[in-house]
Amino acid sequence: MTSTTVHRVYNFSAGPAVLPLPVLEEIQRNLIALPGVGMSILEVSHRSKAFESILAQAEADIRALANVPSNYRVLFLQGGASTQFSMVPMNLLGSDETADYVDTGSWAVKAIKEARKVGAVNVVATTKADGYSRVPGQSELTLTKGAAYVHITSNNTIEGTEYHHPPDVGDAPLVSDTSSHMFSGPIDVGRHGLIYAGAQKNMGPAGLTVVIIRDDLLQRSAGKKSALPTMLNYAVHAENGSLYNTPPAFAVYALGLVMKWLLDQGGLAAIAAVNQRKAGKLYAEIDRSGFFRGTAQKESRSLMNVTFRLATEDLEKLFIREATAAGLDGLAGHRAVGGMRASIYNAFPEEGVDALVSFMRSFEQKHG
Amino acid sequence: MTSTTVHRVYNFSAGPAVLPLPVLEEIQRNLIALPGVGMSILEVSHRSKAFESILAQAEADIRALANVPSNYRVLFLQGGASTQFSMVPMNLLGSDETADYVDTGSWAVKAIKEARKVGAVNVVATTKADGYSRVPGQSELTLTKGAAYVHITSNNTIEGTEYHHPPDVGDAPLVSDTSSHMFSGPIDVGRHGLIYAGAQKNMGPAGLTVVIIRDDLLQRSAGKKSALPTMLNYAVHAENGSLYNTPPAFAVYALGLVMKWLLDQGGLAAIAAVNQRKAGKLYAEIDRSGFFRGTAQKESRSLMNVTFRLATEDLEKLFIREATAAGLDGLAGHRAVGGMRASIYNAFPEEGVDALVSFMRSFEQKHG
Numbered sequence: 063m064t065s066t067t068v069h070r071v072y073n074f075s076a077g078p079a080v081l082p083l084p085v086l087e088e089i090q091r092n093l094i095a096l097p098g099v100g101m102s103i104l105e106v107s108h109r110s111k112a113f114e115s116i117l118a119q120a121e122a123d124i125r126a127l128a129n130v131p132s133n134y135r136v137l138f139l140q141g142g143a144s145t146q147f148s149m150v151p152m153n154l155l156g157s158d159e160t161a162d163y164v165d166t167g168s169w170a171v172k173a174i175k176e177a178r179k180v181g182a183v184n185v186v187a188t189t190k191a192d193g194y195s196r197v198p199g200q201s202e203l204t205l206t207k208g209a210a211y212v213h214i215t216s217n218n219t220i221e222g223t224e225y226h227h228p229p230d231v232g233d234a235p236l237v238s239d240t241s242s243h244m245f246s247g248p249i250d251v252g253r254h255g256l257i258y259a260g261a262q263k264n265m266g267p268a269g270l271t272v273v274i275i276r277d278d279l280l281q282r283s284a285g286k287k288s289a290l291p292t293m294l295n296y297a298v299h300a301e302n303g304s305l306y307n308t309p310p311a312f313a314v315y316a317l318g319l320v321m322k323w324l325l326d327q328g329g330l331a332a333i334a335a336v337n338q339r340k341a342g343k344l345y346a347e348i349d350r351s352g353f354f355r356g357t358a359q360k361e362s363r364s365l366m367n368v369t370f371r372l373a374t375e376d377l378e379k380l381f382i383r384e385a386t387a388a389g390l391d392g393l394a395g396h397r398a399v400g401g402m403r404a405s406i407y408n409a410f411p412e413e414g415v416d417a418l419v420s421f422m423r424s425f426e427q428k429h430g
Numbered sequence: 431m432t433s434t435t436v437h438r439v440y441n442f443s444a445g446p447a448v449l450p451l452p453v454l455e456e457i458q459r460n461l462i463a464l465p466g467v468g469m470s471i472l473e474v475s476h477r478s479k480a481f482e483s484i485l486a487q488a489e490a491d492i493r494a495l496a497n498v499p500s501n502y503r504v505l506f507l508q509g510g511a512s513t514q515f516s517m518v519p520m521n522l523l524g525s526d527e528t529a530d531y532v533d534t535g536s537w538a539v540k541a542i543k544e545a546r547k548v549g550a551v552n553v554v555a556t557t558k559a560d561g562y563s564r565v566p567g568q569s570e571l572t573l574t575k576g577a578a579y580v581h582i583t584s585n586n587t588i589e590g591t592e593y594h595h596p597p598d599v600g601d602a603p604l605v606s607d608t609s610s611h612m613f614s615g616p617i618d619v620g621r622h623g624l625i626y627a628g629a630q631k632n633m634g635p636a637g638l639t640v641v642i643i644r645d646d647l648l649q650r651s652a653g654k655k656s657a658l659p660t661m662l663n664y665a666v667h668a669e670n671g672s673l674y675n676t677p678p679a680f681a682v683y684a685l686g687l688v689m690k691w692l693l694d695q696g697g698l699a700a701i702a703a704v705n706q707r708k709a710g711k712l713y714a715e716i717d718r719s720g721f722f723r724g725t726a727q728k729e730s731r732s733l734m735n736v737t738f739r740l741a742t743e744d745l746e747k748l749f750i751r752e753a754t755a756a757g758l759d760g761l762a763g764h765r766a767v768g769g770m771r772a773s774i775y776n777a778f779p780e781e782g783v784d785a786l787v788s789f790m791r792s793f794e795q796k797h798g
Contacts, residue, residue, distance in 0.1 A: 071468035075475040093458040100439035107443040140508040144675040148659035267472040269678025291516035307512040310637025
């Protein structure tokens with residue numbers, strides 16, 4: 063294998079995003095044939111013992127990493143968070159019920175839009191007036207009594223904000239779109255009713271969605287079996303161990319390797335310490351002189367998606383162009399908001415953060 | 431790379447299934463970093479120029495291979511044929527309309543079940559009474575006047591039957607689930623309204639669905655935009671060039687390599703000749719002595735999934751066990767029907783067919 067000599071850039075992309083190099087190397091090594099199986103992971107039947115063992119191990123490692131209580135199922139689905147925006151209300155929202163949503167940015171708005179197609183929605187807090195520069199505090203939530211569930215977007219990829227602790231939502235099940243910070247640190251699964259995340263930011267390649275759902279919500283879902291498209295029913299997938307239809311087998315395999323890598327790093331508390339250090343370096347540089355301006359309010363800053371601006375859009379374009387030329391790729395902010403965004407997920411190497419900090423300093427010296 | 435020395439078995443699995451070895455080798459070679467990109471295909475942003483070019487090339491190659499007319503869109507979706515079972519009626523079946531379905535086996539039954547959740551369904555022919563051993567002839571179709579569409583399952587993976595020519599369905603759009611024989615030979619796209627296929631049998635890895643849809647059906651779909659979950663709306667995906675949400679980027683890339691390999695083989699007519707020769711050898715052996723019994727009637731025999739039986743289930747178990755030990759893997763029939771099934775897709779090597787024929791002869795000599 064000549065992999066370690068291959069030229070790789072620093073990939074600050076918001077997702078699909080950087081994966082751990084040892085994971086890529088293991089995928090490469092066994093790509094033609096899994097050891098002892100005689101065929102590629104791309105060719106192996108989803109009904110084979112080889113794949114069943116890969117699936118079971120991925121689930122076991124997720125359970126070990128996040129200490130998932132026994133009354134929760136882990137599902138491997140397709141369609142990304144965008145499909146979850148519909149599945150959540152279709153499975154959990156009754157015709158005489160209301161679902162509470164917290165509006166913290168672009169993805170929350172999409173989730174709300176899909177839920178409104180299904181039933182009654184109450185937006186219980188929004189930080190739109192603040193340009194989504196923060197997540198709302200506990201006192202701002204005007205929860206509906208008896209809500210079917212309360213939905214939050216726990217990390218806002220585009221706006222660079224994050225809930226550092228989930229809000230208290232009383233008796234209603236908390237449903238959280240954790241796509242862009244899943245497993246960036248410890249997560250208290252027991253405080254949630256349902257957690258969903260597209261894999262392609264912090265867990266693996268695109269094309270796989272992880273759902274962790276509590277048994278009582280699966281019961282609700284089971285009651286809707288005859289009404290819903292089978293593929294959109296959580297209960298069907300749970301009853302079939304995520305093998306109702308052909309799963310995205312390769313993505314499950316790759317995610318499993320990432321979970322194993324996370325365990326090797328020491329688990330979620332250990333990776334959280336690394337993430338705090340990495341983000342801390344970047345925010346310190348942003349705050350140092352005023353040349354750069356962070357867009358998120360300090361108490362809501364995301365450890366995964368660090369968003370910042372320069373004085374003018376021309377200067378921002380220059381920054382992104384020169385950074386790309388220096389091997390710092392994917393720093394343009396989302397097209398909806400502009401500016402810069404450094405996505406520094408679990409697998410993003412600390413040397414890359416150091417390289418960006420150096421680049422920012424020299425850019426300021428030249429243009430400040 | 432040491433890939434060619436890796437031990438590989440003959441993989442007769444019905445899907446996920448064997449892929450061309452040169453495709454696996456190219457994936458392996460570039461797994462750590464795509465040439466000129468500096469990151470893995472597993473890490474590259476779906477909004478990057480690199481990925482946009484991969485997606486555009488995959489579509490262009492599909493269009494070239496199947497001579498797709500300009501009034502058809504090619505979509506790359508998730509969720510497999512099982513999701514299409516719902517999307518087809520949700521997008522194409524009006525509340526005052528009827529959809530015609532032809533019942534040719536297990537997958538057709540599932541498609542009918544999902545359509546019935548959406549609207550009125552007329553099963554216009556069934557070969558259930560014949561144990562699904564054939565597809566119905568033209569004269570057996572009692573089509574509904576003004577049907578929204580007519581749905582067929584053009585290759586029945588479990589029962590080993592195949593339409594060698596699509597039926598004439600008059601003015602109604604023909605919708606075909608071609609999952610298990612897509613691109614096994616020429617396909618007259620212009621005779622269809624919509625074609626869908628899970629990639630994991632004859633086109634690439636699991637986790638990707640290809641849909642080819644005619645513009646007038648996209649119009650119907652556009653009219654349902656506000657009513658349907660956005661992710662289940664064909665028009666949304668078409669308008670966004672299959673980039674409404676994060677696509678399964680790796681699977682699109684791998685499918686693109688398979689399409690390129692197919693073009694290198696000489697295209698669909700050339701691969702059809704190979705497939706006829708491969709299936710011909712196997713059916714000739716099945717028909718030779720009466721020791722083996724083909725389950726599909728001769729005029730409906732699938733070139734992709736060759737199903738056959740032995741005199742007793744005990745003998746079948748022995749056959750499968752001994753074949754597996756001899757490096758002929760995945761020959762057990764689907765659990766719903768039992769017996770044996772040799773899936774010999776495009777990428778299945780002719781030497782593997784020869785090896786199976788030899789094995790069948792020696793098995794007959796020992797046990798016949």
